[in-house]
Amino acid sequence: HLHKLSVEIGCRPIGSPANGAAADYIRDVFRSLDLAVEEQPYPCTGWDCRGARLSIGGEPLPVEANAFSPACDVTAAAVPASTLDELAAADLTGKIALLRGELVREPLSAKSWFLRGERDDAIIGLLEAKRPAALLAPPPPTPQYEQFTADWELELPAATAPLEVIERLLRRVAQDGILHDNPIHLWLDCAKYPATARNIVARQPAVRPDDAPAKKVVLMAHFDTRINTPGALDNAGGVAALLALAEVLKDAKLSFDLEFIAFNGEEYLPIGDDEYVRRAGEASFADIPLAINMDGIGYVDGHNTVAQFNVGPELAARIEAIVARYLAVQWVEPWPQSNHSTFSFRGVPALAFSSEGAFNLAHFQADTMDKVSVAKLAEVVDVVQEIVAG
Secondary structure, eight states: HHHHHIIIIIOOTTTTTHHHHHHHHHHHHHHHHEEEEEEEEEEEEEEEEEEEEEETTTEEEEEEEETOOOOOOOEEEEEESSSHHHHOOOOOOOOOEEEEGGGGOEEEEEEETOOOOOOHHHHHHHHHHHOSSHHHEOSSSSSOOOOOOOOTOOSSSSSEOOOHHHHHHHHHHHHHSOSSSSSEEEEEEEEEEEEEEEEEEEEEEOOEEEESSOEEEEEEEEEOOOOOOOOOIIIHHHHHHHHHHHHHHTTOOSSSSEEEEEOOOTTTOHHHHHHHHHHOOOOGGOOOOOEEOOSOOOOEEEEOEEEESSHHHHHHHHHHHHHHHTTEEEOOOOOOSSHHHHHHHTTOOOHHHEETTGTTTTTTOOGGGEEEEEEEHHHHHHHHHHHOOO
């Protein structure tokens, strides 16, 4: 499963043909195990980029288009801004906004991201009001993200250049005020297009009396990637474990239903989660005694980790006793950045499995199959199987 998703299919961002191929593969594996499978299609935005070029005075410089950027062919002066005050004071209309410093200390949240903050709203509001011809910024100095913007709702061309390129341009701006004499040329050949994405949900019914309350335990992992990564650790490994759990638990006689969710769309906006909630209904979350997410498990150079959310004392004691038998698995503080939050924010007891160091590799081209230990994936499968069936 790991090889199929991260090597044969590879990069699988939402809305892409490769993303559809991954959904087909997961669906077919679930069906081969005689599970009832529901495909949950929903509209999304796909994106394709055929090239990017940046130059000054005819000299080419390295650059890449930001995810979901519109196309552009712009020759314009550059205007720098490093703080909100500088951005508010800058005349950006028809110019290239050269963003740096405090403004790009972390990625800009998407406009529809429910966890975006006041800083995000302020920057987005200023950029949309001032209408620069394009945005150019270095990678944010955060370990997980290579680009300042990645939002299909932001209708501003945006690109990323290495920090040394940005600093070189800034030195020119410092000398000239703005680059009138040697304007920047930025060309992005990319396009957004309407597409369809799917969650894949498989279900295994319980063995229980007809009058017993309907309960279900949910196991999940997301299968989409960012635009530039094969996503072995993030999150082909989690999906491989999910599919393995569907196989090892298929003959288990359980008093609750099992639901296996392969979520789509986790990487940019959790619209796959939104579609799942829409179909399941808010009331259904009251019937979930436990939800378990696997995202970033099995890093070859780090131990597996687990965090718990909303878990009551009795269930926590049982889970902690099981985890204690797996000496390499370590407890960590709760973290919100994945599909388990759809459940934990609604009060559902939840576990989130990952691995130490995984967040420093996720989202990058180096997230390849050799960075994942199959033995460590199997360790998570064993722990989750014991929690569910024990």
